[in-house]
Amino acid sequence: MNKEKLSLRLYQLLILILVPVLLLVLIIRSFSQREYRQRLSERFGWLSSNVKTGGILVHAASVGEVIAAKPFIDQLLITYPDLPITVTTFTPTGSAQVKKFYIDKVQHCYLPLDISFCVHLFFRLLKPKAVVLMETELWPTLIQRCHKSNIELLLINGRLSAKSLKSYKKLSWLITPALNKFSAILCQSADNVDHFIEMGADADLVKNFGNLKYDISVTDELQNKISDLQHYVSEHRRLLVVGSTHQGEEIPALNAYKQLKADNPELLLVLVPRHPERFSAVTQLCVEQGFNHITRSSKQAITDDNDIWVIDTLGELLPIYALAEICIVAGSFSDVGGHNPLEPALFAKPVIVGENMANFKEITQKLKTANGIVQLDHNSELAAKLHCLLADQNLAKSVGKNALDVVLANQGATSKSIETLQRLLK
Known part of the structure; x- marks a missing residue:
């Protein structure tokens, strides 16, 4: 087993060990916000039987990312009217924002925990053509699944602050291989381009496309x-x-x-x-x-x-x-x-x-x-x-x-x- 595969296996093992802790965190948070204990099956990759397959998945973790991604998602719906667009979040507030923006125009669910069997089930049921992640959403198991399944993987509005770069460098054995499995990394500014390259991303993958957050308008x-x-x-x-x-x-x-x-x-x-x-x-x-x-x-x-x-x-x-x-x-x-x-x-x-x-x-x-x-x-x-x-x-x-x-x-x-x-x- 090569070093990259061993690193990913160790990461997946650690996440698996932490599952009881993750569930406990969700339960504790549910005391103040009951939505955290709802739709738990989605956290493990299970989707409803009527989900439409073969489309584009956009992941925006919480409210801020959903709002930032809105112009992109709006344009996706126009550009690909015949493809199902699925928008995933992690937080209930992000979920509520998606529902408020789109009602039934997009499919929506939580992104599963980054555990091998959860991610495998999720992709087997959804079968996306492309996956679009926002900002700093770097999930090694999900990224590896896209790579193995020849699913186009795009990072948009890429952001990697100097503080995050310092932390991520401690996990370079895991993060750097994940970055180079993206089809493209589109950053929101020149300094973010520099940070991704310093983190080990291939310079040919990384571009400065500006910040999606500017693309807002009064609808x-x-x-x-x-x-x-x-x-x-x-x-x-x-x-x-x-x-x-x-x-x-x-x-x-x-x-x-x-x-x-x-x-x-x-x-x-x-x-x-x-x-x-x-x-x-x-x-x-x-x-x-x-x-x-x-x-x-x-x-x-x-x-x-x-x-x-x-x-x-x-x-x-x-x-x-x-x-x-x-x-x-x-x-x-x-x-x-x-x-x-x-x-x-x-x-x-x-x-x-x-x-x-x-x-x-x-x-x-x-x-x-x-x-x-x-x-x-x-x-x-x-x-x-x-x-x-x-x-x-x-x-x-x-x-x-x-x-x-x-x-x-x-x-x-x-x-x-x-x-x-x-x-x-x-």
Whole structure:
């Protein structure tokens, strides 16, 4: 047995040993989000008997990846109207996002655990012509199955940060052979190209195609959602939206809101937690801090007495950004590394982010160069930066317009990715 096969076997053995732990994790998570204990058969590769075979599989792990992949999936449905398109996720929130976007336009299930017999069963039932993975979804057993079965394998929006590269190098015996089984690796920026090549990927496989996240647009469906949400908010309220918050990130926003509220009584703070299991905790935090809040799930209109609107529903961050006067993109006030600032930029909104935008380093730099974003040097600056934008409407509009210009100037990754897939499937 050669070194590569031995490495893969050791990895598969380790994953198999960890199955009880993985199941325990799913059960524990299901205490706060019961969806984690549902459809467990899919985690082991079992699909319904009516699944359509011979199509294209796109894997987008969670909500962020599903949103980023949407333009690509939309174009797939147009380019291959006669092929079944299957979209897989790992998380229930990602699953809910797929269902919200596509209803019955695509097939959907969870991607199985990266265990040999699970992956084998999954591919035997689905029989895809091509598999498309997003960003850093590198699953050695799945990749090996595609290679052995002559299934075209494409990585789109490829991302490998300097931090991940350092970690992956410790597993180079496993990761490097997997990378070179891809038909093509399409990266979102030049530094990611360098990182994949440094990781051992063949330079001929790796291309810089730009970031799919720029390929967003205001669809009719999104415009309808925006119009629906507008009915809940009076025109005189000025919305300060804090999107995709994680544990501890609401506190800086609440503290800043306290400082601004007296001089801006029409200000409405909108908190959008990233994960559903935190909805109740965020609501309770608002109560503890003495704010009069209202939840989106209550479906009640905002009154002048309401200080905070907690969006405790899924799939409404983008239309909420459209209603905002200023948008704060969270994940950047903690060690998470930030979330997508292009989503509010689509609506020409001024965007503020915290210190840590490691996940969107290239995008943040482009926005900063164009004066299309405000990044804090320290999170304590939030209230001061908000005050400047609230007081200077021309400045706020300028930052927002510059951000939208960056979005429009960098679109095109979707069409280039589709063209690559078309060449592979000829």
